Amino acid sequence: MSILVNRDSRVICQGITGRNGKFHSLACRDYGTNIVGGVTPGKQGEKVDGIPVFHTVWKAVKETGANVSIIFIPAAFAKDPILEAVDAGIELIVCVTEGIPPLDTASALRTARFQGRKVVGPNTPGVISPPEKCKVGIMPGYIHMPGSVGVISRSGTLTYEVVDQLTKNGVGQSTCLGLGGDPVVGLSFIDALRLFKDDPETEAVVLIGEIGGSAEEQAAAYIKEEFNKPVVAYIAGRLAPPGKRMGHAGAIVSGGSGTAQSKIEALRAAGVTVVENPTRVGSTMKEILK
DSSP states (O other): OOSSOOTTOOEEEETTTSHHHHHHHHHHHHHTOOEEEEEOTTOTTOEETTEEEESSHHHHHHHHOOOEEEEOOOGGGOHHHHHHHHHTTOSEEEEOOOOOOHHHHHHHHHHHHHTTOEEEOSSOOEEEEGGGTEEEESSOGGGOOEEEEEEEESOHHHHHHHHHHHHHTTOOEEEEEEOOSSSSOSSOHHHHHHHHHTOTTOOEEEEEEESSSSHHHHHHHHHHHHOOSOEEEEEEOTTOOTTOBOSSTTOBOBTTBSOHHHHHHHHHHTTOEEESSGGGHHHHHHHHHO
16 A cells, blocks of 8 residues: 555646656656646646646536646745645645745745645655555655565665665565755655555655654654564664754754753664665665565
8 A cells, every 4th residue: 555645646737847856757758657737827728738726726626627736936036836735635745845034934834734735845845655656756666565564764765775675685565755944844644654664565664754853753762662564774874963954954953952862862762773874774774584
């Protein structure tokens, strides 16, 4: 099985006529995703390689029955597309855009939660479910292999490295989810862990964290209390000096909190197997599944 997306997901792309929106929408379709439409205001009636373009998300949902949206809109204007998708009844919103003003994100996420919608990102590589041949994001599909290990990550590039290691070790994935690297994001580690906990075909989970914030410590507390499947984790940024941002806007150590060591200690105390090199994730998970 999978979480969040599957072969029945009906996906639209907000910003499909832009360079990135077009490229990745077609890549998702080539992977097997059911791309049913796109949205660009003012371009109703056009087509992108056969994919119909609509003026509004509401119109796209009405005409296609879409329930998932992927957003490729510049950061300064990305708040309104999220809210439009929420208002149109889209169940899962994947926002790839990086660097949206945090107040804009917080406002949009508050509305989404109130309406019962799920938002992945911003600044996310997206979601992919190899067993379902459904990709809603920008990740390279060819490195993924169907299987029973869920992957949750704050880092897109590290997700690709870890997935490649899993696949090379013969360990397939059920769903891989990038939470997003901006300071304010939608779904959390705990949200994803709850979904994987309820998925009978996900046997274990890989958790990829990084310095900054307390999301990993919160996940450790949840794992210790409620999660009953094996977890292998890697925390990036062990050598990053305090006060320096590493990679993502949310990856900064300040005020003595959010260090890699504090996260590693919390996860190990919860019974998580923490590796110190991302290239060991695949082999470690292979041994655990034996």
